Amino acid sequence: MTYATPNATSAPGPDPVIAALADPTRRAIVERLGTAPASVSAIAAGFPVSRPAISQHLRVLGDAGLVTVRAEGTRRIYALAPDGAAPLRDWLDRLWDDALHAFAEKAREEAST
Amino acid sequence: MTYATPNATSAPGPDPVIAALADPTRRAIVERLGTAPASVSAIAAGFPVSRPAISQHLRVLGDAGLVTVRAEGTRRIYALAPDGAAPLRDWLDRLWDDALHAFAEKAREEAST
């Protein structure tokens, strides 16, 4: 169920980004990568879950555009995607800004009656 | 599992906000309230789910600080909380900005060797 808002600009949408960040472990991975890029094993070493679990999380984060991969020998170095959070930020900004403007408009309107 | 980042400033944390926005129905409700405040039944009329389901979603959104309630007779008018998204925005900004700074630092460092 998508509830596709008739959106003229048809932006990519924040859905996969929010879905990816909804999991605490994935948020922690993102914070870890915020410090510095790291290999899968290096990341997994800092968490109480198995390495495959980390791999699966990285896949979700990658699909959401939040992280990037670079092969280095047999290692896979994951890094934070510089503008991975942009879709989510845009969605938040637009929704809340529009709402605040609408409220201000209404308040002005009522004050003038 | 929280993976509490040793956070000196001890901000409220974006967890409940992200968890609330993770559900598509709840995002749609938020977008609906971005247009104008509305009662529970009015909101439910626009969705293919039952009214109690909407009530439950509104509870989650309220606990996350994303919406506010105002009683009006027997009706409960829900509205978008003006700065409900602030914790999430702050988290995103801090994480990504820090990461970009760290990257820039590293790039400069490597360039100077």
Add this chain to the structure above:
DNA sequence: GGGTTGCGTAAGTCATGACTTACGGTAAGT
């Protein structure tokens, strides 16, 4: 006061997704 409208809560069902272990495949070390 009796009926009606508007909500929230309780209890139960069912799907999603976060984890596990097991396995296969590629690149580096000796």
Add this chain to the structure above:
DNA sequence: ACTTACCGTAAGTCATGACTTACGCAACCC
């Protein structure tokens, strides 16, 4: 070449949470 690290995928288990119907309660209408 053989072994060893490093990683992704497959398959199965189990908890979480999004939904349903049924119910109880407070505020308006006649």
